[in-house]
Amino acid sequence: MKHDLRKFFIGYVLLTVLVTSCIPADKDISTDNRYQFENILDISYTPDSLTSCHGWFTDAGAWMGFTLPEKGKWVNGFCGPFSLDINRRQWIAQSAVTVSYHGTEQSAFTPDSTCYFPGELYLSAHSKDGSISQRLNFLNASTALLHIHSDAKRELMLTASRWDKDVKVSTEQNTVIARHPSGEIVALTFTPDVALNTTEHNYSAVYKGNDTDTYVTISFYTEETELAAGMQKAQLILSNPQRELQENQARWNDYLAHILRTDMKPEYDRIAVKAIVTLVSNWRTRRGGLLHEGIVPSHAAAYFVGFWAWDSWRFSAALAKFAPELAKDNIRAMFDYQQPDGMVIDCIYTDPSENNLRDSKPPLASWAVNEIFTHTNDTAFVSEMYPQLLAYYKWWFTKRDHNHNGMCEYGSTDGTLEAAAWESGMDNAIRFDQTKMLKNKGSDHAWSMDQESVDLNAYLALECELLKKFATILGIAFDAPDYSHQVADYFFDHTKGFFFDRRLKDGSFIQEPGCEAYIPLWTGIATKEQVKAMLPLLTDTTKFSTYIPFPTIAADNPKYNPRGYWRGPIWLDQTYFAIRGLRNYGYNQMADEYTRQVFDRLQGLQGDAPIHENYDTHTGARLKAPHFSWSSSHLLMLYDDYDK
Numbered sequence: 001m002k003h004d005l006r007k008f009f010i011g012y013v014l015l016t017v018l019v020t021s022c023i024p025a026d027k028d029i030s031t032d033n034r035y036q037f038e039n040i041l042d043i044s045y046t047p048d049s050l051t052s053c054h055g056w057f058t059d060a061g062a063w064m065g066f067t068l069p070e071k072g073k074w075v076n077g078f079c080g081p082f083s084l085d086i087n088r089r090q091w092i093a094q095s096a097v098t099v100s101y102h103g104t105e106q107s108a109f110t111p112d113s114t115c116y117f118p119g120e121l122y123l124s125a126h127s128k129d130g131s132i133s134q135r136l137n138f139l140n141a142s143t144a145l146l147h148i149h150s151d152a153k154r155e156l157m158l159t160a161s162r163w164d165k166d167v168k169v170s171t172e173q174n175t176v177i178a179r180h181p182s183g184e185i186v187a188l189t190f191t192p193d194v195a196l197n198t199t200e201h202n203y204s205a206v207y208k209g210n211d212t213d214t215y216v217t218i219s220f221y222t223e224e225t226e227l228a229a230g231m232q233k234a235q236l237i238l239s240n241p242q243r244e245l246q247e248n249q250a251r252w253n254d255y256l257a258h259i260l261r262t263d264m265k266p267e268y269d270r271i272a273v274k275a276i277v278t279l280v281s282n283w284r285t286r287r288g289g290l291l292h293e294g295i296v297p298s299h300a301a302a303y304f305v306g307f308w309a310w311d312s313w314r315f316s317a318a319l320a321k322f323a324p325e326l327a328k329d330n331i332r333a334m335f336d337y338q339q340p341d342g343m344v345i346d347c348i349y350t351d352p353s354e355n356n357l358r359d360s361k362p363p364l365a366s367w368a369v370n371e372i373f374t375h376t377n378d379t380a381f382v383s384e385m386y387p388q389l390l391a392y393y394k395w396w397f398t399k400r401d402h403n404h405n406g407m408c409e410y411g412s413t414d415g416t417l418e419a420a421a422w423e424s425g426m427d428n429a430i431r432f433d434q435t436k437m438l439k440n441k442g443s444d445h446a447w448s449m450d451q452e453s454v455d456l457n458a459y460l461a462l463e464c465e466l467l468k469k470f471a472t473i474l475g476i477a478f479d480a481p482d483y484s485h486q487v488a489d490y491f492f493d494h495t496k497g498f499f500f501d502r503r504l505k506d507g508s509f510i511q512e513p514g515c516e517a518y519i520p521l522w523t524g525i526a527t528k529e530q531v532k533a534m535l536p537l538l539t540d541t542t543k544f545s546t547y548i549p550f551p552t553i554a555a556d557n558p559k560y561n562p563r564g565y566w567r568g569p570i571w572l573d574q575t576y577f578a579i580r581g582l583r584n585y586g587y588n589q590m591a592d593e594y595t596r597q598v599f600d601r602l603q604g605l606q607g608d609a610p611i612h613e614n615y616d617t618h619t620g621a622r623l624k625a626p627h628f629s630w631s632s633s634h635l636l637m638l639y640d641d642y643d644k
Contacts, residue, residue: 521581
């Protein structure tokens with residue numbers, strides 16, 4: 001026993017040292033919750049000529065990101081900024097601001113610590129002349145604040161490391177302006193006690209103050225017209241930087257306060273915080289064709305730097321609890337491009353010519369609006385969105401119901417199966433292997449698959465229920481098709497005890513057990529008897545109760561591939577739908593056990609690895625895009641539901 005206690009004490013001391021070494025000396029962990037979650041993500045990367053990395057620190061809707069320098073490739077400053085738009089992804093500089101002591105610029109700095117806290121980057125290093133620490137916080141969508149602290153009262157030298165070769169550098173008053181041919185601009189504004197010198201390709205700034213602390217604003221603009229106003233704002237920020245930092249602190253502590261529970265394991269709290277960090281790092285402000293703010297699926301994957309429909313519904317549902325105004329804008333952004341017939345298109349970009357109008361996405365918009373209403377009681381937002389939600393709901397029955405029986409199909413505007421599979425969100429799902437496309441009467445741009453999908457109609461049943469709720473709140477009549485009471489019986493195969501899609505030609509079931517069957521449980525339209533009949537398949541360890549539970553198809557299917565996108569891997573939205581579905585029918589202990597399997601078994605989830613797009617069913621290995629928003633959204637939902 002004494003030996004065990006001694007081991008525990010030594011381990012505790014070592015852990016305390018490791019944790020506190022990463023916390024800035026001027027910060028109090030007891031008053032700022034972010035410092036309880038050190039190294040929330042590993043984004044260490046020192047760029048060379050590459051145009052990408054595995055993830056960035058970004059916040060407040062910014063289109064620029066930064067990384068921590070690698071200790072083996074040290075530069076004494078945060079790396080970046082990096083431009084995050086799909087068409088302009090590039091490092092503007094290896095590091096726009098590096099710090100040394102004036103007159104000793106050649107002295108090597110040895111890294112001491114680096115850390116990614118929620119909403120803040122931190123680094124410290126020392127040379128023979130003294131120690132310097134730096135921290136970086138985003139104040140708004142265009143500007144980050146760099147705080148530099150030195151323990152030696154010596155003049156500081158600030159300069160950039162390796163601007164992009166096409167960048168041209170100039171100065172205006174106490175601001176360094178770095179212009180890129182793309183039109184993007186980085187502006188570095190210094191305090192008045194800094195002496196600036198520039199060449200065409202770089203600058204040097206000597207800080208001559210007597211204080212041990214100085215500040216620099218790093219601003220990123222997409223147009224020349226933003227620069228003048230931005231420079232004035234930067235001067236105001238530098239006149240009272242502590243006020244700005246307090247606002248940043250308050251915002252992040254508010255995020256955490258709205259999400260974190262007092263009755264959860266610290267390891268699970270860390271998962272929730274990582275999910276918040278991921279969502280906020282994928283927040284983008286209005287730009288070009290994106291007319292409202294919103295969340296991209298992943299800033300680390302160039303092809304995901306836009307807004308997608310069903311992704312946005314998920315993000316808004318998760319944001320509703322801690323960032324409801326952003327959640328509202330995320331929904332508005334997609335409806336900005338609602339078509340005259342009511343269709344909400346698949347995805348939108350800063351360049352509208354890249355938008356995909358070939359298909360829609362599964363209808364979860366009313367669910368997202370309801371989550372916002374639940375947390376805000378904002379009837380004005382419900383009133384704003386109701387006509388658009390109703391038009392979108394009706395569109396499914398006018399453009400995606402081939403035989404007009406009230407059961408809809410996924411489809412496309414161009415008649416291609418590719419786009420129709422995209423409309424389901426499950427691009428290569430095995431249930432579509434034998435699918436053909438059918439032209440719908442009455443429109444040149446309405447095609448359906450030749451099968452009715454259980455998940456689509458279960459979603460529509462929930463949308464119908466919520467639209468009727470909204471109509472009651474607004475005191476108006478609900479005027480739209482209602483087949484919600486028919487869906488569960490229509491798609492339930494009593495011989496197999498499971499929900500399946502049905503073929504239009506003969507009404508037969510497509511008996512390929514898959515994740516689409518989870519949706520009637522999540523939406524609550526399944527009967528208790530149907531759920532009970534499903535349990536043998538759902539709890540079978542060779543089928544759906546796998547190491548990480550609830551894969552996209554049964555694990556014993558000959559077509560199953562644990563790395564096969566929608567043909568086997570774990571997608572956390574579908575796992576959430578299954579777990580929440582079980583909870584809806586009173587199987588709470590089972591739901592909690594499955595949640596623990598997710599939280600405890602996904603590789604890197606409790607450490608510093610990013611949250612990924614999907615995961616290997618049998619190992620929990622990370623797959624596809626990192627820093628993935630919809631996985632993060634559903635981890636937050638699992639966290640909120642656990643043990644309730």
